[in-house]
Amino acid sequence: xxxxxxxxxxxxxxxxxxxxxxxxxxxxxxxxxxxxxxxxxxxxxxxxxxxxxxxxxxxxxxxxxxxxxxxxxxxxxxxxxxxxxxxxxxxxxxxxxxxxxxxxxxxxxxxxxxxxxxxxxxxxxxxxxxxxxxxxxxxxxxxxxxxxxxxxxxxxxxxxxxxxxxxxxxxxxxxxxxxxxxxxxxxxxxxxxxxxxxxxxxxxxxxxxxxxxxxxxxxxxxxxxxxxxxxxxxxxx
Numbered sequence: 001x002x003x004x005x006x007x008x009x010x011x012x013x014x015x016x017x018x019x020x021x022x023x024x025x026x027x028x029x030x031x032x033x034x035x036x037x038x039x040x041x042x043x044x045x046x047x048x049x050x051x052x053x054x055x056x057x058x059x060x061x062x063x064x065x066x067x068x069x070x071x072x073x074x075x076x077x078x079x080x081x082x083x084x085x086x087x088x089x090x091x092x093x094x095x096x097x098x099x100x101x102x103x104x105x106x107x108x109x110x111x112x113x114x115x116x117x118x119x120x121x122x123x124x125x126x127x128x129x130x131x132x133x134x135x136x137x138x139x140x141x142x143x144x145x146x147x148x149x150x151x152x153x154x155x156x157x158x159x160x161x162x163x164x165x166x167x168x169x170x171x172x173x174x175x176x177x178x179x180x181x182x183x184x185x186x187x188x189x190x191x192x193x194x195x196x197x198x199x200x201x202x203x204x205x206x207x208x209x210x211x212x213x214x215x216x217x218x219x220x221x222x223x224x225x226x227x228x229x230x231x232x233x234x235x236x237x
Contacts, residue, residue, distance in 0.1 A: 006131060013135035020143035021202045025111040029103045030144060031194035035155070038162050040148030042096045043103065044141030046085045048134065050107050051116060053081040055133030058121035074117045079108045096165040112140060143201065150197045155189035157182025 019025045026047075033039045057077045065073050086104055089097040097104065107113065116136055121129040153159050157179035163171035187193050 005128065009128065009132050010135050013132065013139040014142065015139070015205075018139045018143065018205075019112040019115075019136055020140050021198075021205055023112070023115075025115060026140060027198075028106065029110065030140075030147065031191065031198065033100055033103050034144055034148040034151055034194060035189045036152045036162065037145060037148045037160055038096065038165055039099060040141075040144040042089070042093065042100055042166055044137075044144045046082075046089070046100075046104060046107060047110070047112070047140055047144075048137030049085050050078060050081040050110075051113055051133040051137040051140075052130060053084070053133075054078045054113055054117050055121040055129045056126065057081075058117040059124060059126045059129035062122045070122070071114075071118070074114060074122075075108070078113050078117070082108045093166050099165070112136065146201065147194070147197055150200075151188045151193050153178060154197075155185050155187075155193065157184070 013019075017023060020027075020030055029043050029047075033043045054074070054077050058074055061073065082105060085107075086097070089100075089104065116133060120132045124132070149159060152161065158175055158177045160174045160176055163174040167174075188197070
């Protein structure tokens with residue numbers, strides 16, 4: 001696969017076809033676990049792991065699975081990867097594993113993962129499929145962490161609380177209090193806040209895309225007259 005294709009995969013995963021704010025897939029964990037940055041990071045790492053592993057395995061078996069067993073095989077691969085990340089989190093971040101609760105095993109039914117396995121990994125070679133899984137996971141993770149940070153700051157007036165749940169005791173003092181004597185704004189942490197801030201992120205992306213298109217159109221309009229002048233001059237001479 002050419003460098004241009006890898007560039008396209010990167011742009012699609014991180015911006016143009018971001019699974020969270022463009023495709024609007026995987027909204028259940030996105031909205032449910034992003035009450036804080038640490039929760040978002042835990043879910044983000046799990047999603048990246050499962051997407052990368054599942055895309056890799058699906059690409060490896062793409063030529064030996066029949067259409068009759070294709071989707072069940074994909075689901076079994078995804079379920080195995082989810083089981084692995086659950087066991088890892090139980091071993092190394094048990095308290096965070098308990099906080100994430102049912103949303104970890106529900107990664108198995110996440111439309112982002114099954115969608116990439118069926119739409120990309122089942123049709124492409126190993127390395128592009130592995131990279132697609134990783135970059136799509138990163139795009140999903142960026143939105144998770146951004147949403148978690150926004151909700152935590154607005155809801156509690158602080159950020160990076162309880163980082164020791166994932167990074168060990170040395171991370172216990174990573175918490176940054178942005179506003180002293182802050183009255184907690186519980187709506188931001190509760191489910192309505194998830195919908196509100198997700199809508200704001202989507203609106204911001206749409207504004208940026210609109211501005212980019214406007215500038216590209218203005219640039220094209222500016223360059224068009226000069227091109228016509230060059231053609232006319234060449235014709236006269």
